[in-house]
Amino acid sequence: MRLAGAGRRARRLAMLFALLPFVALSATGAAGPYDIMLHPTAAAPAAEGHARLVFAPSPFGVALTADGHAVYDVQITAAHLPKPSTLGAFTTYVAWAVSPDLTKWHRLGPVTNGTTTVGHADLNKFLLVISAEPDTSGAATRGPTVLHGTSPSGWLQSFITHPLFRGVSQ
Amino acid sequence: MRASCAALLAALLVVTHPACAQQPGTRPTPPATPPATPPATPSGMQGMPGMDHDMHDSTMAMPIPMPKGMPMMPGLVGLGPDVTPFLPGAGVDAARLPEARPSELAKLRDGDTLDLTATLVRRSINGHTFTMYGFNGQVPGPLIDVPQNATVTVRFHNAIDLPSSVHWHGVRLDNRYDGVPDVTQRAVAPGSTFVYHVHFPDAGIYWYHPHVREDIQQAMGLYGNVRVDSPDRDYYSPVNLEQTLLLNDLLVHADTLIPFGKEGPDFALMGRLGNVLLVNGEPRYALSVPRGAVVRFFVTNVSSSRTWNLSFSGAPMKVVASDVSRFEHEERVPSVLIAPAERYVVETRFDTPGRYALVNAVQAVNHYKGEFEAELDTLGIVTVSDTPAVPDYAGAFATLRHNAAVSHDIDRFRPYFDKPPDKRLTLTVRVSALPLATVQFMTIDTAYFAPVEYVDAMPDMNWLSSSKQVRWILRDDATGRENMDIDWHVAQGSVVKLRIFNDPKSFHPMQHPIHLHGQRMLVIARDGVPTRNLVWKDTALIPVGSTVDLLIDASNPGAWMLHCHIAEHLGSGMMTVLHVDPPGGAPAHSPGSAR
Numbered sequence: 001m002r003l004a005g006a007g008r009r010a011r012r013l014a015m016l017f018a019l020l021p022f023v024a025l026s027a028t029g030a031a032g033p034y035d036i037m038l039h040p041t042a043a044a045p046a047a048e049g050h051a052r053l054v055f056a057p058s059p060f061g062v063a064l065t066a067d068g069h070a071v072y073d074v075q076i077t078a079a080h081l082p083k084p085s086t087l088g089a090f091t092t093y094v095a096w097a098v099s100p101d102l103t104k105w106h107r108l109g110p111v112t113n114g115t116t117t118v119g120h121a122d123l124n125k126f127l128l129v130i131s132a133e134p135d136t137s138g139a140a141t142r143g144p145t146v147l148h149g150t151s152p153s154g155w156l157q158s159f160i161t162h163p164l165f166r167g168v169s170q
Numbered sequence: 171m172r173a174s175c176a177a178l179l180a181a182l183l184v185v186t187h188p189a190c191a192q193q194p195g196t197r198p199t200p201p202a203t204p205p206a207t208p209p210a211t212p213s214g215m216q217g218m219p220g221m222d223h224d225m226h227d228s229t230m231a232m233p234i235p236m237p238k239g240m241p242m243m244p245g246l247v248g249l250g251p252d253v254t255p256f257l258p259g260a261g262v263d264a265a266r267l268p269e270a271r272p273s274e275l276a277k278l279r280d281g282d283t284l285d286l287t288a289t290l291v292r293r294s295i296n297g298h299t300f301t302m303y304g305f306n307g308q309v310p311g312p313l314i315d316v317p318q319n320a321t322v323t324v325r326f327h328n329a330i331d332l333p334s335s336v337h338w339h340g341v342r343l344d345n346r347y348d349g350v351p352d353v354t355q356r357a358v359a360p361g362s363t364f365v366y367h368v369h370f371p372d373a374g375i376y377w378y379h380p381h382v383r384e385d386i387q388q389a390m391g392l393y394g395n396v397r398v399d400s401p402d403r404d405y406y407s408p409v410n411l412e413q414t415l416l417l418n419d420l421l422v423h424a425d426t427l428i429p430f431g432k433e434g435p436d437f438a439l440m441g442r443l444g445n446v447l448l449v450n451g452e453p454r455y456a457l458s459v460p461r462g463a464v465v466r467f468f469v470t471n472v473s474s475s476r477t478w479n480l481s482f483s484g485a486p487m488k489v490v491a492s493d494v495s496r497f498e499h500e501e502r503v504p505s506v507l508i509a510p511a512e513r514y515v516v517e518t519r520f521d522t523p524g525r526y527a528l529v530n531a532v533q534a535v536n537h538y539k540g541e542f543e544a545e546l547d548t549l550g551i552v553t554v555s556d557t558p559a560v561p562d563y564a565g566a567f568a569t570l571r572h573n574a575a576v577s578h579d580i581d582r583f584r585p586y587f588d589k590p591p592d593k594r595l596t597l598t599v600r601v602s603a604l605p606l607a608t609v610q611f612m613t614i615d616t617a618y619f620a621p622v623e624y625v626d627a628m629p630d631m632n633w634l635s636s637s638k639q640v641r642w643i644l645r646d647d648a649t650g651r652e653n654m655d656i657d658w659h660v661a662q663g664s665v666v667k668l669r670i671f672n673d674p675k676s677f678h679p680m681q682h683p684i685h686l687h688g689q690r691m692l693v694i695a696r697d698g699v700p701t702r703n704l705v706w707k708d709t710a711l712i713p714v715g716s717t718v719d720l721l722i723d724a725s726n727p728g729a730w731m732l733h734c735h736i737a738e739h740l741g742s743g744m745m746t747v748l749h750v751d752p753p754g755g756a757p758a759h760s761p762g763s764a765r
Binding site for chain 2: 067
C-alpha cells in the first residue's frame with residue numbers, strides 16, 4: 001500500500017516536471033527565438049507539446065546551409081498523445097516541417113510522449129506538424145494532425161500598412 | 171497572438187515614457203530622464219589632438235543607403251545621428267596621398283624588428299577615390315609571418331589623425347603589449363611611437379588592429395594578419411597554394427563615405443554594415459589556379475559587424491582550424507560562417523576547369539515585409555585552368571584528419587566541463603532618446619528577432635543610434651555590475667567556466683561575437699548541447715537567445731579585455747576586464763607611456 005502511494009507521488013512528480021516547460025512557456029508567452037508552442041487539434045484534444053530549435057552541430061557554432069538557411073535540430077516534448085491506433089490504422093506519430101504555403105512537407109522523424117530529437121529543419125519559416133501515420137517512412141502525411149505550431153520566425157510582422165510607413169510607396 | 175498583444179501593449183507603455191516622448195520628424199532631443207551614460211571606456215579619444223578637426227557640422231543631413239524596396243520611415247527623414255561627423259584626413263588633398271598598396275609579406279625571425287606605421291592613404295574603390303588609412307601604406311597591412319615561439323619587436327608609429335594603438339588579436343602575449351589604451355598602455359597620440367615586444371606561442375592565423383575607435387580605424391583599413399608557422403611540417407595537410415582572405419565592408423553613398431561619429435560611434439544598434447564588400451581591401455577578389463589545386467584559405471573577418479557565410483560555388487571544402495588551434499577533427503562544410511574577429515582555416519579543391527565564384531550567401535530579414543530574402547554577393551572569382559595541379563593532393567584533401575595533439579591538449583580540461591559556471595554574464599542593451607518612430611517600430615518588430623542578423627535591414631534607424639543613446643551591456647549575474655564596473659579576478663592557472671546568456675527580450679537583441687584577450691578558451695556547450703569537435707578560440711559568437719558555455723584557460727597573467735567585437739557595441743560600452751592574477755597578486759605594471 002505504501003509502495004502504491006509512493007508510486008502515485010512519483011507519477012505526480014513526474015507529471016509536474018513534464019508540465020513545467022508548458023507552465024514556463026505559458027507564463028512568458030513565447031520564450032525566445034527557438035521555442036515553439038504546439039497546439040492540439042480535435043483529433044487529440046488532451047495532447048500537449050512544445051518544441052525547441054537547437055542549432056545542428058557545426059564547427060561554426062551556428063549551422064547554415066551554403067545559401068544561408070539556419071539548420072536546426074528539432075527537440076519535441078509531447079505529453080498525452082493517445083495511442084496512434086486509437087485514431088485509426090496508425091502505428092506512430094511523425095513530425096513534419098511544412099512550408100507556410102503547405103506545399104513542402106519535410107519529414108523530421110518519429111515522435112513519442114516525452115522528449116524526442118528529430119531531424120534537421122532548414123526552412124526560414126515553417127509549421128511544425130505532428131500527425132498520426134501508418135509508418136515512419138511516408139513522404140507525405142497520411143493521417144490526422146494531433147499537434148501543430150509555428151516556427152518563431154513566423155512571428156515576423158509585415159509593416160507595409162503600418163502608420164509608420166503609410167503613404168510610402170516602394 | 172499572445173506575443174503580438176504583449177508587444178503592442180509594451181509599445182503603448184514605452185511611447186508614454188518621458189525618454190521616448192518625442193514627436194516624429196524631429197531630431198532627437200535631450201531626454202527627460204538621464205541618457206545612457208557614455209561608457210567609461212578606455213577610448214583614449216577625448217582631448218587628443220587628432221580629434222580637433224572634423225567637418226564642423228552638428229548633424230549629418232545626408233541620405234543613408236537603404237536596401238532595395240525598403241523605404242526610409244517618414245518619421246526619420248531629415249534626421250541625423252547626434253554626433254559630429256568625422257572622416258579621415260579632413261582638409262587633406264587625397265591626390266597628394268600615396269595610393270594604398272596590397273599587403274606585402276613581412277617574414278620575420280625570432281628577434282627581428284618591424285616598423286609599422288599607420289598613415290593616411292588614397293584608395294580607389296569602384297572608381298571612387300577615398301582618403302583612408304593603411305599600415306605601411308598597405309591595405310591590408312603587411313602579412314607578418316613568424317615562426318611559432320618567436321618574439322619580435324614592432325615599432326608602431328602613429329601618423330594618422332587619431333590616437334591609436336596595436337592590439338595583437340588572439341595572441342597570448344605579455345599583457346604590457348596587448349594594445350588597450352587605459353588598461354595596458356596609453357593611447358599612442360598622432361606623431362608618437364610605441365614599441366611592442368610580441369611573443370607568439372601558438373601556431374595559426376592571427377590579426378592586428380587598433381584598439382582605439384575600431385569603428386573608424388579598422389573600417390578605414392587598419393588591419394593585417396599574422397601567420398604563425400608551426401615547426402611541425404605536417405601541421406596542416408599539403409596544399410598547392412595558401413591564401414589569406416581578410417573580409418571587410420565599407421558604407422558608401424554615391425561617391426562618398428558615410429561619416430563616422432566623432433564623439434562616439436553611430437550605427438550603435440547593429441553596428442555599421444557596409445554596402446561594398448571587400449576581400450583583402452578590394453571589391454573583386456581574383457585567383458587563378460591549375461585544375462585539381464588544393465588551396466588553403468586563412469579567413470579573417472575584420473568587418474565591424476557583418477557575419478559572413480562564404481562558399482566557392484559548391485567546391486568541396488573542409489575546415490581544419492580556427493582562432494588559436496586546429497580542430498580536433500577536420501570536417502566537410504558547405505560554407506564558412508564567420509563572425510567579426512573570428513578566423514577559420516579552410517581547404518578547398520578546385521577540380522573542374524572554369525570559374526568558381528566566391529560568394530557570401532545569407533537569408534536576410536526584411537523587417538518591412540516581415541519576410542526572409544536570399545541575399546547573394548559575389549566577392550570574387552577563382553579561375554581554374556586545364557593544366558593539372560602538380561603535385562596532385564587529391565588524396566590528402568579527401569582525408570579528414572584527427573588531430574590527436576589537439577585532443578590530447580584538451581584532455582586535461584575535460585574534467586572541468588561539467589562543473590557549475592564560475593561566472594555568468596547576461597548580454598543586453600539599454601537605450602534612451604531614440605526617435606519615436608524607431609522605438610515604435612522596434613518594440614513591435616522584436617516579437618521575433620533572428621538569432622543572427624546578417625544584413626542591416628533598417629539602416630535608417632541604425633544610423634540614427636549613437637553611443638550617446640545606446641549602451642550595450644555585459645551584466646555580471648552575481649553582482650548586477652555592468653561592463654567596466656565588473657571586477658573579476660581569477661588566479662593564474664585556473665580553469666574558468668563562463669556562461670553567457672544573450673537576452674532575447676532586450677529592446678534590441680542581437681548576436682555578439684565575444685572576444686577575450688590574451689587567453690584561449692573552448693566553447694564547450696551551446697544551449698546545453700556539448701560541442702562535439704573542439705577548437706581553441708578567442709572569439710565566440712553568441713546568437714540571440716542562446717546560452718553558451720566557455721571554458722577559459724586562464725594561464726596568462728594580466729588585465730585582459732572581454733568584449734563584444736562589433737566595433738560599435740564595443741564603442742557603446744560592451745566591455746569588461748578579466749584580471750588573471752599571478753601567485754602573490756596582481757601584476758605590478760601600469761599602463762605604459764607612449765614614446
